Amino acid sequence: MIRVGIGGWNFDEWRGGVFYPDDLPQRRELEFASRALSSIEINATYYGSQKPTTFQKWHDETPDDFVFAIKASRYATNRKNLGEAGGSVEKFLTSGITKLGDKLGPINWQLAATKTFDPEEFAAFLALLPKTQDGIALRHAIEVRHDSFADNKAAELCRDRNIALIRGADSEFPDIDVETADFAYMRLMGTTDRANGYTPKALDHWAEEAKRMAKGRDLFLYVISGHKARNPACAQALIERLT
Template identity: 75%
Template sequence: MKNIRIGIGGWNFPEWRNGVFYPDDLPQRRELEFASRALTSIEINATYYGSQKPESFQKWHDETPDDFVFAVKASRFATNRKIMAEAGESVGRFLNSGISRLGSKLGPINWQLAETKKFDPDDFAGFLKLLPATLDGLTLRHAVEARHDSFAADDAIALCRQHGVALIRSGDSKFPEIDANTADFAYLRIMGTTDQPQGYSDADLDRWADQAKEIAKDRDLYLYVISGQKIRNPAAAQALIERIK
C-alpha cells in the first residue's frame, strides 16, 4: 500500500483548545508541534487568503517531525479570476513566497477554484501549463479543487491526466464529487462531520477508511477532514488514522 496522509485544515482554531484536541495546559505557540504528532498531515489554508513570510514556512518545517507533510492551499488571486490562463504572475508570486522552505515536508498544492468557475477547455489547459513540475529542486504535486459540476467531464479529466495534476475529490459536501485517477497521488477532502464524538459514525469512519486503503493500492493519498462540524475534525482524522494502521 502507498502512503496515506490524514489530517485537518489549519491548526489555530480556538474551539480545539481546553481539552477538545489540545491539552488544557498547552501554550498556543506549541499547537502545531502537538497537532503534527497527533496527525500525519495538515493543509495550510492561510496561504489562500494572503502571502505568508518565508520565515513562517521555515518555522513550520522546524516544528514538525521529519516524516510530517503539509499540503498548501494556493493563493486565491491565482485561481479566482475570469481567465485563469492569465494567472502566470500570481502563480509565480505564490510559488516564490517561501513554500520551498518546507523542503521534503512540502506535499501537494491545492489550487481551489471558485464555485462559479465553469470548465473551459482552452482556459483550463492554459492554466495547467502554468504549473511547474519543480521548484528550487523540489518535485511539485499539483491538485485542482473544482467546485462546479462542469468539471465532471471527460475533457477536464483528460487534461488533468495529461499534466499529472490530481482532481481533488470532495466528499460529503455540496460540491461535485469527482472521483478520477489523474495523477500518481489522490487528494480527498471530506466535509460531513457532525456533532458526534468522532465527527462521523463508526460506520462512516469505516467506509472512508476502506476507501482510503483502496485508493492507496496504487497511489499516495492525502485525506483532510475539512469544514462540517469543525470542532470534531481532529477527532475524525485521528479515528481514520487508527483505522488504516
C-alpha cells in the first residue's frame, strides 16, 4: 500500500480554486482533501496539543480507509538530551491521538536540524517510544536533519525497534534512504511553481522511487515544503502514476 498526501490542510495558498473549490467552506476542507488524497500528515500537533474531541472530529470527517500521519510534539524532540524526553513523550501519546483509531498512521518524531547523532542518547530516546497506546499499535518514524545520522549504527538502532528513518527527499536535509522498519516514510520537499510541482520526468522518477521503497511494505509519502501552492497537485499527480 502506497499512501500519498500533504502536510496539513488549512492553507490560504490552496484556496480560490488552486486545490479547494472557490465555494468550499473552510470547515469542509479536511473532508475534501481526504477524498482527493489517501493520507495527510497532521502538523498542528508539533506546535501544540489538540483536544481529544478534535482527533475524534478528524476521524469522523474522513473516509473509512483514510490514514493520518501525525507529527509529535516539538517539546519531546527539540531538547538538549533526547533521553530525558519521557514526560513529554507520554504527554503527547496520551493527548487523545488514539481517538483517530485505525486511521492513526505513523508518528513523525522530527529532530532539530542541530541535533547530532549520539548512539547512547538516540538509543535512550527510541526506548521511550512504546509499541502500543490504549490498545492501538503505534508506528514510529524518526525524521533526522543532520548528516551525522547517516551512520549504520543509527539505522541499526531503528531496525532493532522497527522504527522507520524518514527519507527527507529533494531537500537541504540529508537524504537517508535505508530500510529500518516494516513500513517506509518519505517527505518530498522540493516542489517548484510548475503546474504539478515537478516536471513530468521528475514525477516519473519519484513515482518509481515510491514503488521501490514500497516493495514488501507500506509507504507513506507526503509532499511538503517546497512551493506549497503546488503540493496538492504534485501529490495527486503521483497518485495517478501509482494507481
